[in-house]
Every structure is written in structure tokens, then in C-alpha cells.
Amino acid sequence: xxxxxxxxxxxxxxxxxxxxxxxxxxxxxxxxxxxxxxxxxxxxxxxxxxxxxxxxxxxxxxxxxxxxxxxxxxxxxxxxxxxxxxxxxxxxxxxxxxxxxxxxxxxxxxxxxxxxxxxxxxxxxxxxxxxxxxxxxxxxxxxxxxxxxxxxxxxxxxxxxxxxxxxxxxxxxxxxxxxxxxxxxxxxxxxxxxx
Amino acid sequence: xxxxxxxxxxxxxxxxxxxxxxxxxxxxxxxxxxxxxxxxxxxxxxxxxxxxxxxxxxxxxxxxxxxxxxxxxxxxxxxxxxxxxxxxxxxxxxxxxxxxxxxxxxxxxxxxxxxxxxxxxxxxxxxxxxxxxxxxxxxxxxxxxxxxxxxxxxxxxxxxxxxxxxxxxxxxxxxxxxxxxxxxxxxxxxxxxxx
Numbered sequence: 001x002x003x004x005x006x007x008x009x010x011x012x013x014x015x016x017x018x019x020x021x022x023x024x025x026x027x028x029x030x031x032x033x034x035x036x037x038x039x040x041x042x043x044x045x046x047x048x049x050x051x052x053x054x055x056x057x058x059x060x061x062x063x064x065x066x067x068x069x070x071x072x073x074x075x076x077x078x079x080x081x082x083x084x085x086x087x088x089x090x091x092x093x094x095x096x097x098x099x100x101x102x103x104x105x106x107x108x109x110x111x112x113x114x115x116x117x118x119x120x121x122x123x124x125x126x127x128x129x130x131x132x133x134x135x136x137x138x139x140x141x142x143x144x145x146x147x148x149x150x151x152x153x154x155x156x157x158x159x160x161x162x163x164x165x166x167x168x169x170x171x172x173x174x175x176x177x178x179x180x181x182x183x184x185x186x187x188x189x190x191x192x193x194x195x
Numbered sequence: 196x197x198x199x200x201x202x203x204x205x206x207x208x209x210x211x212x213x214x215x216x217x218x219x220x221x222x223x224x225x226x227x228x229x230x231x232x233x234x235x236x237x238x239x240x241x242x243x244x245x246x247x248x249x250x251x252x253x254x255x256x257x258x259x260x261x262x263x264x265x266x267x268x269x270x271x272x273x274x275x276x277x278x279x280x281x282x283x284x285x286x287x288x289x290x291x292x293x294x295x296x297x298x299x300x301x302x303x304x305x306x307x308x309x310x311x312x313x314x315x316x317x318x319x320x321x322x323x324x325x326x327x328x329x330x331x332x333x334x335x336x337x338x339x340x341x342x343x344x345x346x347x348x349x350x351x352x353x354x355x356x357x358x359x360x361x362x363x364x365x366x367x368x369x370x371x372x373x374x375x376x377x378x379x380x381x382x383x384x385x386x387x388x389x390x
Contacts, residue, residue, distance in 0.1 A: 153382065168364075171307060176321055184359070
């Protein structure tokens with residue numbers, strides 16, 4: 001009985017991992033339930049034992065993806081707050097360069113493709129962005145306290161702006177297949193906004 | 196013969212108009228050739244008399260969409276350059292509010308959904324972004340000449356950054372179904388970047 005529960009949990013895990021990958025590579029509409037079950041090694045029929053719908057799986061996939069964004073490093077106060085912020089975007093940049101400027105960010109991808117059509121996915125994207133902006137804002141507030149960033153604007157305003165600028169940079173890099181948009185992002189964000 | 200040519204041209208026009216709308220509302224994968232022919236009032240079979248593929252139509256749809264972005268107003272030197280820049284983004288913002296924060300920008304939408312999978316669409320998105328960034332950069336350069344914007348950064352750097360920040364703001368507004376991301380955009384872009 002216990003072995004069965006473990007096997008079932010592991011099948012579910014495999015489906016989530018496969019969904020993150022398949023949605024990220026192909027997009028939501030283009031990645032079918034069969035693509036996801038095939039990639040996870042599960043039988044297609046087993047999908048609905050674990051998830052009510054592709055939409056329900058997308059919500060869980062977004063949570064899983066968010067957990068891999070290393071937001072905890074933004075709160076690691078053994079590192080100077082501006083350094084943490086820079087390292088956070090360097091991590092995201094390097095990840096995108098590793099995938100040759102493809103894929104973008106799954107949060108932005110599902111926002112663009114699915115948010116208009118699924119209230120559940122829209123709400124999940126919104127929460128992912130809020131969590132991300134909160135983590136950025138808390139590091140920005142610390143940088144303001146440390147006197148490294150002007151207090152002229154609220155940390156949440158700056159955080160939401162920087163997050164949007166990052167999502168847009170991913171779009172430009174994807175179209176351009178080059179790191180130019182990232183260079184522009186670092187130049188303006190760390191040279192003119194967070195200072 | 197002439198009437199036939201006119202009818203044919205008008206059918207093609209209807210297909211392009213329908214494609215802009217259908218891709219924008221449903222996304223590229225989710226909008227089928229049949230959706231587009233139905234929306235245009237054409238018979239499905241007639242599609243391939245006009246376009247080789249949905250991909251080829253997407254390239255033309257992007258050009259058509261770009262032509263509606265009113266980039267010419269960014270070069271209208273009867274208006275102060277910073278005012279032109281602000282009015283440009285106000286126009287785009289109001290358009291997005293009118294569609295209840297849905298749809299985003301077709302350039303960004305196709306970048307996210309299709310650029311990884313179609314070289315033709317990727318190149319068309321890239322060109323659209325270049326044309327747009329050039330128009331922004333020319334107004335920013337004028338604003339720098341007028342002494343309204345610091346010359347610390349190149350106009351093209353600022354233009355590309357602002358364009359990315361806008362594309363990202365559309366993503367956040369879409370997830371949030373609110374104009375908050377636009378307010379953040381105007382606050383930071385016109386309060387801190389273009390000054």
C-alpha cells in the first residue's frame with residue numbers, strides 16, 4: 001500500500017517535471033497531454049488520475065517553476081542587497097543563455113499565452129509575480145536602508161518595474177537571439193534605477 | 196479581370212485583418228487556419244491561394260500590426276520629444292485598457308509563443324522591435340539635444356530598455372487585470388529614466 005502511494009506520488013512528480021519542460025519548450029497550446037505523458041514516461045490514460053485538466057497541471061507547474069527561481073537568495077542577508085539583486089538577474093540571464101535565448105520565463109510565457117483564457121492560470125501567474133516582486137522589493141528596501149539606492153521611489157514600485165523590465169528583456173533576447181537586451185537591462189537597472 | 200484582381204486583393208486583406216485579430220485574441224497555436232478564414236468570411240480552401248502557410252500569414256500580420264502602432268507620431272517634431280514619447284505610451288496603454296488588459300502586444304505575443312519555433316516569425320518580430328526601438332531612440336535623442344534627458348546613456352540603449360519595460364508591463368497588467376503596471380511604468384520611465 002505504501003509502495004503504491006510512493007509510486008503514485010512519483011508518477012505525479014514526473015508529470016509535473018515533464019509539464020514544466022514541455023510548456024516551457026513548446027508553449028501551452030502546443031504541448032498536448034500526450035506530449036506531457038510521453039515525456040514523463042506515464043501512460044496517457046493515467047494523466048487524469050493525477051490532474052483534473054491540463055489547466056490544473058499548468059497551475060502546479062507554475063508553482064514548481066517559481067520554486068526554482070532561487071528567490072530565497074534575494075533574502076540572504078549575508079550578501080549585500082544590491083549584490084544579491086545583481087546575482088539574481090545574472091542567474092536568470094545565464095540560465096537563458098544556456099538555453100540559447102529560447103523558452104523565456106514560464107511565468108511570462110503562460111501570462112502571454114494563457115492568462116486571457118484561464119482564470120486559474122491567470123491567478124497563478126499573478127501570484128508568482130507578486131511573490132517575485134515581494135522578494136525583489138525586500139532586497140531593494142534593504143539597499144535603500146543601506147544608502148545604496150535612492151529612496152525617491154517605493155521599493156514595491158521599483159521591484160515591479162524591474163521585474164517587468166526583465167520579462168521584456170527576455171522577449172527581446174528571444175527575438176534577437178543575443179544577450180544584447182540583457183546588457184541593456186544591467187546597464188539601465190544597475191546604472192540608473194537602483195542607485 | 197480587374198474586378199477579379201480587386202476581389203482577390205480584398206480577400207487577402209480580409210485574411211490579414213482576421214489574422215491580426217485571431218492571433219491577438221487566441222494566440223498563434225490556438226487560432227487555426229479555419230478560425231481565420233471563418234472570421235474573414237473566406238472559404239477555408241481559399242486560404243492557400245493567398246498564403247503559403249499560417250506562418251507566412253503571421254509575418255504579414257506582424258507588419259500590419261506594426262503599421263498600426265503610430266510610430267510616425269514619435270517623429271512628429273511639431274510636438275516636444277518627451278511629450279511625444281509619453282503620448283505614444285499613453286496611446287498604447289489606453290488601447291490595452293480598452294481590451295480589458297487582454298491581448299498584450301502582438302509583437303511580444305508572437306515573440307513568446309512562436310519565435311523559438313519559426314525562424315520567419317522570429318525575424319519578423321526582431322525587425323518590428325528594431326523599427327520600434329529606432330523610432331523611440333530618435334525621439335529620445337531629440338529630448339537629449341533639447342536638454343530634457345540626460346546624455347549619460349545612448350538613445351538606443353534607453354530606447355531598447357523602455358521598449359522591454361513596456362512589453363513586460365503588458366504582461367503584468369494582463370496577469371493583474373489592472374493598470375497598476377502601467378502606472379509603475381510611467382512613474383519610473385518618465386520620473387527616473389527619461390530625465
